[in-house]
Amino acid sequence: MTFEQRRPAPVLARAEALRVAGFDVPLELLAYAIKGLNVLASFLVTLVLARWAGAETFGVYALAVSTAGLLAVLALSGQDQVLLRQVAGDLRQGLSAEAHGAVLTSVKLVLPRAVLVMAALIVFILIFDGAAWFNADRATMAIAAYLILFNAMTRLGLALVRGSGHPLWAQIFEGLHNLPLALVLLLLAATGSEPVSAPLAVVLLLLALAGSTLVNWWRIARMMRAWGRPRAVAGNASAQGLPFMLLSFIHLLTEWLPLALLTMWVSAADAGAFRAAAQIVLLSGMVVATGEIFVNPQFAGDFRAGRVDLAWQRYRRASLFMALAAGPILLLALLAPGFLMRSLFGAEFAVAAPALAILALGQVVNVVTGPVGGLVAMAGREHRLLVIGLLALLLLAGIALLLVPSWGLTGAAVAAASATMFRNGATYLLARRVVAEGAHATARPADVTGEVPLALILGGLPYAERGPSYTAGVLAEAMDRPPFAVTVHVAADVWVRRRPRATVVASSGGPAPAVAAVAWRLDTGRVLARHATRIAALAETLPPGTLVYLFGEQPLALSERLADRGLLVVREKINAGKALARAIYDAERRATGYPVVDEIDEEACAKEAREMALADAVFCPSPMVAESMRFIGVPEEKLLHSSYGWDPARLAGRRRLLPPRGRPTFLFVGYVAFHKGAHILIEAWERAGIDGQLLIAGQLEPAFQSHFGERIRRPDIRHLGYVKDIGAVYRSADWFLFPSIAEGGPQVTYEAGGCGLPAIVTRMGAGAFTRDGVDGLVLDTHDPDAWAEVIRKAARGALPRDAMAEAARARADGFTWDKVGERRVELLRARFGF
DSSP states (O other): OOOSOOOOSOOTTTOSSOEETTEEOOHHHHHHHHHHHHHHHHHHHHHHHHHHHOHHHHHHHHHHHHHHHHHHHHHHTTHHHHHHHHHHHHHHTTOHHHHHHHHHHHHHHHHHHHHHHHHHHHHHHHTSOGGGGGTOOHHHHHHHTTHHHHHHHHHHHHHHHHHTTOHHHHHHHTTTTHHHHHHHHHHHHHTTOOOOOHHHHHHHHHHHHHHHHHHHHHHHHHHHGGGOSOOOOOSOHHHHTHHHHHHHHHHHHHHHHHHHHHHHHTOHHHHHHHHHHHHHHHHHHHHHHHHHHHHHHHHHHHHHTTOHHHHHHHHHHHHHHHHHHHHHHHHHHHHOHHHHHHHHHOGGGGGGHHHHHHHHHHHHHHHHHOSHHHHHHHTTOHHHHHHHHHHHHHHHHHHHHHHHHHHTHHHHHHHHHHHHHHHHHHHHHHHHHHHHHHHHHHOOOHHHHOOEEEEEEEOSSOBOSSHHHHHHHHHHHHHOSTTEEEEEEEEEBOOOSSOOSOEEEEEEOOSSHHHHHHHHHHOHHHHHHHHHHHHHHHHHHOOTTOEEEEESOOOHHHHHHHHHHTOEEEEEOOSSOHHHHHHHHHHHHHHHOSOOOOOOOHHHHHHHHHHHHHOSEEEESSHHHHHHHHHTTOOGGGEEEOOOOBOGGGGOSOOOSSOOOSSOEEEEESOBSGGGTHHHHHHHHHHHOOSSEEEEESOBOHHHHHHHTTGGGSTTEEEEESOSOHHHHHTTOSEEEEOOSSOSOOHHHHHHHHTTOOEEEEHHHHTTTOOBTTTEEEEOOOOHHHHHHHHHHHHTTOSOHHHHHHHHHHHHGGGBHHHHHHHHHHHHHHHHOO
16 A cells, blocks of 8 residues: 555645655654743743842742642643543543533532632732732732633633644643733833833733634634534542642642742842742653653553553653753753853842852752653553652742742742652652552463464564555554564664554654654665665564564565475565566556556566465455465465455544535545546546546555646646645545555555545555445546546436445444454464464
8 A cells, every 4th residue: 555645745724744855753752842832932921020030020920930830730620631531531532522512520529629719819919908818919810810700711722622633732821821922021111211110011922822722713713613513521620620729730830839938038139039930840851741742642552552661761761862852951950050040030130150060050950850751641641640749849838938038039949859769769659650550560471371472574664654664553553462562673663652652663753753754864875774684683582473564665685585494474565576567557558548557577476476475364455456466376275355444533533625516526635646537537537528526635656747737727626745634635625535556555545435426446455445336436447538437427417326325334343443453453363273
């Protein structure tokens, strides 16, 4: 199978990954970049307020904002984490109505609580003069109370966005309000205005936060229109959020308490200087916080699969990456704290230089231990984290109460750094225990379990969410069931989003897929050479009884060595065999004169024939692939008749890309190329002469574009290019057209069926899915006139479209990846007697 939708030049509004010279910039790098911009905007607010308004005003502002953030956690009650988990799980299973219901439930819980907490703080400040308790400014604290509502709704909205699979959207809106706030403050300062007061600064923040919150929820409302009518969800959502609320509250309380104590016992100016120093340190903390967003789902998958060893390996790589990324900032804060404070905020803030060095020391421990909290949480030990957090808070409070009255800023820094070191150190020790317990629990003798090691070796490609790599990953997850224990061996692991739960061993890469992707792009040749060397060594060390699953192009020497060692080898035949494909391409080239693929030579055909002869079995994902194997003499008993599949979660939703137009709409999805029959498609469409529209989703092959570029600009043809929400495209069409002339198991055919779209296909395009006259039509011809006639019949309603659509939808239920993997496991058991 070839990748059916190759991405063209990127557009950020359409995609969540950019391409660099033909390769996707990983989502992690974009997330770090966006998070970095938001953190810099927040730091700019601190910088402008501190330098312009002074330490005292900034201290009053910081305490008010921190208080509102702390109380917003109480109003939120952990519903952000509950909603994230609920929405992500529902949408993964295609339950959009349930996800819609979960959103409404959370909003009904959070909104009244936020208003109640906001009102309670206003009453406390204005009637009971609560600001005087903290030696704080009464007006500033009262205005800040309104931040509680928007803080809570912002965090709830961001959790919903992340749960619906839009991490970049969430990263953009998380802290987006700081950018307009910083610009306004800069403008006021540049025009020579009087320094802004603390109440006015909070008002400006309130306006910016309210604006970004409303825009985010407006976008959310538009997204949820495609989720259908909400369906009630079971369970006590309020109780589920309690542990998460306590964790967040404790974390924010450790940040708020030093500020409050400094304001009460020392001065607001010292609190402002302390907050400015903490902001410098928090720049490095951003690395850990952003990294956890991406590694936590991977930890969850590892623990669910029982692979604690893989989770620990992933944790160590991530920690190393985070330490390297955050190291320069912390090193500067440790070696030159006075220079930093004076240069950034002015001489008034130099008093916080010792505090900055101490806070940086605590942050070193946080960065070195990396995403250890996420590792423990994904292992299901949230309550242990809660205990550690409470102990860290008590330690902070005890040291602060003891030292702040006499040491002031330095005492507050010692308390905060000590709490950070204790929390991260204790969590690290807990993580080691969790991993040790998990490893002991899952260590089972092979002779007791009868487990068969299955080594899937992916050749020539990085492990990524596209093409053959995608197919290998989802099959590895689906086939990792008794009696098999699957390990995927790849050149580089660059898969970022929606990773399958599979054990992956990369020959080259970095501590995270983001780094591995950069290494792959910059030095592909060396990465592949390293992979070839490692796989050659692996062939010598695989234990007897291992089933080797070769996926993609491999050196012939590998097949020969595995055969010499007597290891069982099964091949995945992704596309039709080279010899038959070459004959088909040659015939099509002679018949049409078009430059159909001319890259398969005799040597390649001979190599493939030798590899198939050495293999013990061959997975054939379609009848035509099996025919191409018979064409070169592969015995029938070696052929494992299988299929590819589809992921319902990838196509979930009800949104249509285009509204109904009252005329028939036909759709082609895939790489728009000669070997996909795109020339047949265009010529047949021109000859059909119907009143309809043809949608083409996919990138144009350069050779095809040079011959047909002008012809696809007809008003009744819409070339959509790469479309992220491909489910919306399928739902916009009436018929699926796929006249591929040489194919393996086209995933698009399964996806079209899953969306209830009947298909008109060639025998190659049918895969193992489309049945002639049942789910669609299978045409055994490349003649555009014959295709045109069928298109005319479909357009005038002469074909039973509705019955075929229902049959396709029902049949697709049996071709989800999980069911495909289950059938493949049974095929291997039957073939080899496992």
